[in-house]
Amino acid sequence: MSKIAVVNQKGGVGKTTTVVNLSTAFAQQGKKVLVVDGDSQANATSGFGINARKMQNLYHVLIGEADIDDVIVHIKDAGVDLVPSSPDLIGVDAEIKEFDHWELFLKNALEKVESRYDYIFIDAPPSLGTLTILILAAADSVLIPVQAEYYALEGVAQLLETITHVRRTINPSLKLKGFLITMFDRRTKLAEHVEEEIRRIFPNLVFETVIPRSVRLAEAPSYGLPGVIYDPTSSGAQAYINLAKEMLSHEEEAAGIR
Numbered sequence: 001m002s003k004i005a006v007v008n009q010k011g012g013v014g015k016t017t018t019v020v021n022l023s024t025a026f027a028q029q030g031k032k033v034l035v036v037d038g039d040s041q042a043n044a045t046s047g048f049g050i051n052a053r054k055m056q057n058l059y060h061v062l063i064g065e066a067d068i069d070d071v072i073v074h075i076k077d078a079g080v081d082l083v084p085s086s087p088d089l090i091g092v093d094a095e096i097k098e099f100d101h102w103e104l105f106l107k108n109a110l111e112k113v114e115s116r117y118d119y120i121f122i123d124a125p126p127s128l129g130t131l132t133i134l135i136l137a138a139a140d141s142v143l144i145p146v147q148a149e150y151y152a153l154e155g156v157a158q159l160l161e162t163i164t165h166v167r168r169t170i171n172p173s174l175k176l177k178g179f180l181i182t183m184f185d186r187r188t189k190l191a192e193h194v195e196e197e198i199r200r201i202f203p204n205l206v207f208e209t210v211i212p213r214s215v216r217l218a219e220a221p222s223y224g225l226p227g228v229i230y231d232p233t234s235s236g237a238q239a240y241i242n243l244a245k246e247m248l249s250h251e252e253e254a255a256g257i258r
């Protein structure tokens with residue numbers, strides 16, 4: 001079982017798109033997958049066609065009002081399970097910090113169900129606040145999407161410092177899974193330069209698979225479907241399917257299977 005947090009405090013870099021499509025691509029590879037929507041915007045939740053405003057969701061789990069098992073919904077089309085989120089989650093910040101060891105509340109909640117899954121993907125909000133700390137404390141590794149644009153690495157140093165801080169204090173085994181280049185526009189020289197630069201600064205830490213800018217990926221959430229189901233033949237869907245295969249082959253190599 002592996003818990004992968006998709007984190008970048010920069011907004012709109014493709015975190016949620018990555019969580020929704022990559023998790024579905026893993027399920028299509030026969031893996032048992034849980035998605036945790038850790039953002040009060042609830043974009044991963046609506047991306048799977050769920051509206052959790054009137055349902056118990058991650059908020060109720062974190063404040064101890066619901067059991068995680070009672071909020072998990074199965075998403076039939078995608079073949080994944082989901083811990084949904086709703087704007088309720090905005091309140092978590094003020095409400096859990098009065099408790100000792102609040103940082104471990106998501107980790108503790110997941111412990112109850114994690115043995116049932118091969119992969120747990122956690123979508124993070126665009127901030128380094130309370131929810132991101134809960135997510136980094138619960139995860140085994142961090143995947144950082146970066147947009148192939150001029151300010152791609154803005155904020156990454158601060159994110160890496162936060163990861164180091166979490167390692168020192170609450171989660172010593174937290175690993176950096178890698179950087180994922182998203183929204184790559186192959187018609188521009190700029191995108192190519194940005195890719196080269198990211199690969200130069202973080203050698204061996206950038207996934208070979210690059211996610212292209214793809215209208216079909218952007219359209220899919222309005223149908224409540226992951227892009228890899230809405231249009232599996234689109235370039236964006238194909239890229240997420242390839243990324244899942246790349247990640248699985250890294251793991252097989254690491255495990256000495258190949």
Ligand SMILES: Nc1ncnc2c1ncn2[C@@H]1O[C@H](COP(=O)(O)OP(=O)(O)OP(=O)(O)O)[C@@H](O)[C@H]1O
Pocket residue numbers: 010011012013014015016017018039041043124125126182183184211212213214215217218219221236
């Ligand atoms: N590869 C892509 N091609 C085209 N559009 C994309 C791609 N990836 C994401 N988008 C679109 O860009 C916007 C931002 O993507 P997304 O919501 O995944 O980013 P995010 O990092 O989760 O944002 P936030 O920080 O607000 O949570 C969305 O409208 C999404 O549909």
Ligand SMILES: [Mg+2]
Pocket residue numbers: 015016017039041043123124125
């Ligand atoms: Mg998001």
